Amino acid sequence: MLKLDYCLKDLNTFGLDIRTKYYFSFSNEQELEQFVNERSDLYSNGFFILGGGSNVLFTKDFAGLIFHPKIKFIEIINESDHYVDFEVGAGLVWDDFVEYCVNKGLYGIENLSYIPGFVGAVPVQNIGAYGVEAKDFILSVRGYDIFKNEFIDIPCSDCRFSYRNSVFKTNEFRSFIILSVKFRLCKLPKRRVEYFRENPNATTLSYWSTSSLDFVPSIFKSITKLNLDKARKLTADYGIISLETIRKNIIRTRKRRLPDYRVLGNVGSFYKSPIVNKNKLDQIKKSNRDVIYFPMQNDEFKISVGWLIEYCGFKGVRVNNVGVDVKRPNMILNYGNGVGMDIDELAQKIEDSIFRKFGIRIEREVVVI
Template identity: 35%
Template sequence: MLTIQSNVSLKSYNTFGIDATARYLVEVDNDEDIQTLLQLPDVQTLPKLILGGGSNLLLTQDFNGLVVKINIKGIRTVKEDQENVWVRVGAGENWHEFVLYCVERGLAGLENLSLIPGTVGAAPMQNIGAYGVEIKDTFERLEAVHILTGQKRVFTNEECRFGYRDSVFKNELKGEYIICNVQFKLQKTPVFHVSYGDIQKTLDQMGVKELNIKAISDAVIKIRRSKLPDPVEIGNAGSFFKNPEISVMQYEHLKLMYPEIPGYVINNEVVKVPAGWLIEQCGWKGKRFGSIGVHARQALVLVNYGGGKGTEIKQLAEKIQSSVEEQFGIRLHTEVNFI
């Protein structure tokens, strides 16, 4: 049974804890609810905001339309062979809890993506990634409902056009589909990814003798908790900016002026530079401006200490972008979506 609420505070629906108001809000528990909802004449004319865990958005104003909160649950094995297991997951499942579900059952491929906030349905939209692994590496397909027609469609890995924190759902199909479920192809025999970041160092500190996916998951959780604030304690959306990719020539030029600048070569053509390092060099790390600021341990994270406005965080982000561009000639782009 669908219940559409009016004038709902979205403070508890976004990890920044921004107290914006939705004109209408409805929670959906299955695909049929979505299709029924989209057939309602009054709903068809309203602007819509599809909401998962609210961990990748910044509310800069009230939303004068319908917020659709996706609560579709369920995890089931679709098929398996000697090497792989295919798992289908409801879009409303908590991402980290799903990763732990896989780790506990020895299903490899997602362990490096432990403790990333949000829901399963939002993961392919952003092509979430961490520590050398991205969603696209294990993603097989998803089912989505077209908002205008109510028709279901299957998207394959190729059709999602995954890029760095990017997909077709952030570009030409932005705002056109509601993701209902996602299917992953996971491995019974793991391929370990421990060279990125501090994973190997943390594993050594933990005294891990025999490598396994639970140890990697535990190490990633330990690293993330040491660097990133808990949204329950301090409002944030994790990494606010993407790590920029620049040409090898530009990187070499910057290295002459800043010998300590870190970078990771990709395909011998481009270099990924940590956005957090650039922001820190510009003096933003740990800066506080009233109710908002830049986190003291991770310059990549903008925070709401309580009572901050989305417009204030947006203005801070723009100032950071300008200062980084002025000093390094690099334009930072946001991971977070502005509403």
């Protein structure tokens, strides 16, 4: 459905009062193909593919065309004794699919509960939480290239997934509209609990399984200075924690930590945590022994971007009607009637300050329009 001069306030989780010149929503592949073939003139001034609006910052009204997928379905396409393969429409709310899988007793994505947005955004961002990334469960991505006028299926191996990144963020795929995603979920659990935080000064250690089971921090609430053997024994004593319990506790944790975007506009994590080599980490640790970091592969380390922001003095800072969350510095909030330009300018100040003090360029997760 095509609409003119359309308000996007309810379609971005910052709650910014932004309008677009043209807005087109579609509920199946045929509607999109027909529109592209007949009305390509409408996006000569640019276009943007908008999903749930949970990872976008509009700094002004949009002069082009907004594509908004509303394809919503869950279809089983293959099944064995060990797994189930699904194809899921890009316009389905991601957490609805997670809930569906949990209710069906399928393992894999339960740690990704309550992450806002649509299924179509999942491979773009390679969403992740609590030791789990979406890439480990994606089989392929189907979409339509509006420049080539063709449907394309991209296998997982060609998606070039990495930390909060994928091929779908590159210019090569700027005209590619994701229509559906295929996932593989497991019928059988894998029990592994691993230590996540490597911080010698931490007072609380965080544990979860890399296969997304046994979400310990919410179950055993205030576990202080717990070693790995103790964590394994606790989960063994209690048996395999149910999917429902994992999901319930993750949702409880996220609700406790993250403000509701319907009350305070936000996009969740505004920045990626930067990844540095050991030399850079050692350099920072010489003068900042309390730095929070996490071990990665290939002798690299992820530094908490929240710690960097707080160290630079931006925690709780407010400018006009926008500001940095006082509890989670990696969140920028719209306190009401905020404007995108104020958010963008505040973010730039944060980035410049971190670069001056640490020589690190932090990267935004949010897409700025």
